Amino acid sequence: MMGLLREAWYIVLDFLEMLGACGFFLVKLLRLTPQALMRPRLIFQQVFSVGAMSLVLIMVSGLFIGMVLGLQGYNTLNKFAATSALGTLVVLSLLRELGPVVTAVLFAGRAGTALTSEIGLMRATEQIAGMEMMAVDPVRRVVVPRFLAGVISMPLLVAIFNAIGILGGYLVGVALMGVDIGAFWSQVHGTVDLYDDFLSGVLKSVVFGIAATLIAVFEGYYAQPTAEGVSRATTRTVVNSALAVLALDYLLTAFMF
Amino acid sequence: MAANEQQNGENAVEVTGLRYRRGEKQIFDRLNISIPRGKVTAIMGPSGTGKTTLLRVMTGQERPDRGRIVVEGRNLARLDDDELYALRRNIGFLFQNGALFTDLSVFENVAFPLREHTRLQEHLIRHLVLMKLQAVGLRGASSMMPGEMSGGMARRVALARAIALDPKIIFYDEPFTGLDPISMGVIVRLIRVLNDSLGLTSVIVSHDVAEVSSVADQSYLISNGKVVARGTPEELDRNKSAWVRQFLQGLADGPVPFHYPSPDYATQLLGEEHR
Amino acid sequence: MKQTRTIEIVTGFFIILGFVALYIVATRATNIRAYGESSGYSVTASFANIGGLKVRAPVTMSGVTVGRVTEIRLDPQSFNAIVTLEINGTYRGIPDDTTASILTAGLLGEQYIGLSPGGSETFLKQGSRITYTQSALVLENLIGKFLSSGKGS
Numbered sequence: 146m147m148g149l150l151r152e153a154w155y156i157v158l159d160f161l162e163m164l165g166a167c168g169f170f171l172v173k174l175l176r177l178t179p180q181a182l183m184r185p186r187l188i189f190q191q192v193f194s195v196g197a198m199s200l201v202l203i204m205v206s207g208l209f210i211g212m213v214l215g216l217q218g219y220n221t222l223n224k225f226a227a228t229s230a231l232g233t234l235v236v237l238s239l240l241r242e243l244g245p246v247v248t249a250v251l252f253a254g255r256a257g258t259a260l261t262s263e264i265g266l267m268r269a270t271e272q273i274a275g276m277e278m279m280a281v282d283p284v285r286r287v288v289v290p291r292f293l294a295g296v297i298s299m300p301l302l303v304a305i306f307n308a309i310g311i312l313g314g315y316l317v318g319v320a321l322m323g324v325d326i327g328a329f330w331s332q333v334h335g336t337v338d339l340y341d342d343f344l345s346g347v348l349k350s351v352v353f354g355i356a357a358t359l360i361a362v363f364e365g366y367y368a369q370p371t372a373e374g375v376s377r378a379t380t381r382t383v384v385n386s387a388l389a390v391l392a393l394d395y396l397l398t399a400f401m402f
Numbered sequence: 403m404a405a406n407e408q409q410n411g412e413n414a415v416e417v418t419g420l421r422y423r424r425g426e427k428q429i430f431d432r433l434n435i436s437i438p439r440g441k442v443t444a445i446m447g448p449s450g451t452g453k454t455t456l457l458r459v460m461t462g463q464e465r466p467d468r469g470r471i472v473v474e475g476r477n478l479a480r481l482d483d484d485e486l487y488a489l490r491r492n493i494g495f496l497f498q499n500g501a502l503f504t505d506l507s508v509f510e511n512v513a514f515p516l517r518e519h520t521r522l523q524e525h526l527i528r529h530l531v532l533m534k535l536q537a538v539g540l541r542g543a544s545s546m547m548p549g550e551m552s553g554g555m556a557r558r559v560a561l562a563r564a565i566a567l568d569p570k571i572i573f574y575d576e577p578f579t580g581l582d583p584i585s586m587g588v589i590v591r592l593i594r595v596l597n598d599s600l601g602l603t604s605v606i607v608s609h610d611v612a613e614v615s616s617v618a619d620q621s622y623l624i625s626n627g628k629v630v631a632r633g634t635p636e637e638l639d640r641n642k643s644a645w646v647r648q649f650l651q652g653l654a655d656g657p658v659p660f661h662y663p664s665p666d667y668a669t670q671l672l673g674e675e676h677r
Numbered sequence: 678m679k680q681t682r683t684i685e686i687v688t689g690f691f692i693i694l695g696f697v698a699l700y701i702v703a704t705r706a707t708n709i710r711a712y713g714e715s716s717g718y719s720v721t722a723s724f725a726n727i728g729g730l731k732v733r734a735p736v737t738m739s740g741v742t743v744g745r746v747t748e749i750r751l752d753p754q755s756f757n758a759i760v761t762l763e764i765n766g767t768y769r770g771i772p773d774d775t776t777a778s779i780l781t782a783g784l785l786g787e788q789y790i791g792l793s794p795g796g797s798e799t800f801l802k803q804g805s806r807i808t809y810t811q812s813a814l815v816l817e818n819l820i821g822k823f824l825s826s827g828k829g830s
Contacts, residue, residue, distance in 0.1 A: 189684075189685065189688055190681075190684060190688075192688050192691070192692070193684045193685075193687060193688040193691070196688070196691050196692075196695075197687050197688050197690070197691035200691060200694075236706045240702070240706070267503075267504075270499065270501060270504070271497050271498075271499065271501040272501050272502075272503055272504070274463070274497070274501065275495070275497055275501035275502075275503075277463065277490075278461060278463070278490060278493070278495040278497075279490070279491075279495075279514070279515045279518070279563075280487040280488070280490040280491045280518075280519065281514075281515075281518045281519075282487075286518070297692075298691075298695075300695070300699075301691065301692060301694070301695025301696070301698070301699075302695065304695050304696075304698035304699040304702060305694060305695055305698045307698065307702050308698035308701055308702050309698075311702065311706055330705075333706055333707075334706075334707070334708055335708060336708070337706055337707045337708060338707065338708055338733070339703065339707045339708060339709045340733075341733075342707065343702065343703055343706075343707045347699075
């Protein structure tokens, strides 16, 4: 029993330590951002590998989630004879919650792990040390472009996820289940608010993007320079990103709604 | 003269009273080493003596517990990060596995320090890169990727990269390890030729006695954190100490015993029957 | 080098796609039209009880949305609620004896302000005060009245 409690306590301490270290790291990254912005080509390349390469995953996921929302929403609303509200249900669910959260978790799994293992391997093969010896700050050259790319890509990915999700819900609701096309959209236009729903979703996606990317590059940069070290860091990225995103989601939701 | 800039005459690197402890083990105990300018100096010793750590201390990658490291007249302990980086631009470092950037081609790897530290135009960079690659004999491989090369070739590319900014000192961390005889011969020749033609000071950390003897002007033998012997290859050859003899000749048993300390053999094997 | 060009093209495509998605969702799936209207004017109305009325609630006339609630505050002297309504610029001919009532959408829905036009020849303009108001019906008071009136008879 005591052993379990102690384990739990260590996990909490580990998490707090990681939180603090991440905070310092974030400050360092932000300080180096202006310099890194002078090499836009590096950032651009990273946006490709972090954002563009995640497109297919995000689009397919968005489509399926939108379609499931349409189906489940229809089934539930049908019980209350309120299927005309399906459009609102789909759009609000996606814009407020599912879009930012699901995209962030998928992003952490696909792009986050790629970042962690890439940076971790660079450290393990002494490329980071090599850069330091050549008097090039590896954080500025390697980490910051990747961080900026993640922060830029996430909101864009969420937007694409939402758009395709709404399309999926529309396809299922109107084309498949027969909800009236006019009813679907008119309610949406009436209830979905630009500021409360849309912009708050965008804000969430930016915050999640910062959190997930920060954790990914942090774990990679401070990974143990061995094979197990990198693989453990990759696992930690997924776990910690997911936890952080969900926790932040609650905080932001409570704050905004 | 400023406190951290001292006239150091003939020594490019001066290590005084170095003490370094990691955990239980005292890795260096009042170590003194002088690296004379313009010459090839070797630091030899058995695996695990901390030779790589010594290199890292000399280049400022690690801080010792105590001791003074003076490189090119600058006391490392007194330098802040920017000054340390500025100093490193005059130092070349060859890592054991080359540490090439795997996502860049050979050309881009050698061009990296030039791109980061100079504002030279592209065609000048191209000239310099090709010249450096020519010096190591790999000008024809400029478009290859590090993953496509053998260890020996990768190390030569790393060497070209290390001299890209024309450093004054160059450190080699186990440059001969894991190479076939031909590649080893190439590296040996390159170390000597580059040192003399570019007026470099070269510091080699290695335990390959034969190769080192053929290229070093002076060698240090380090064991248990102290300098056990020092001198030119000929002087070391005449050294009478039993440990030095064992090390230089590669004898299996001697002051460094073959058997790791263990309890009595008979007791351990037959222990159960005795009970 | 060709590889870099492909990378750049695809990345550019990705970024454009992202912004297009943002734009489409913002314009097609939200009530952005309600914000687009310019040159509106503000009027105030005083209520004894605003019930569940919130800022950004719609202001309607004959069921058509003509504006939004932009501010709600308490008058420290009269202890009435002062509600500021922003009326769309296209509706300039609202009589100044119009009644503003706080109504509920559906049975348990959100509250909004409904305007019933009066017959005056002068119209509301920037800074006008709507004098005739009808406060929100608070369910508890209704039930209480119902119970007490039941007892009375």
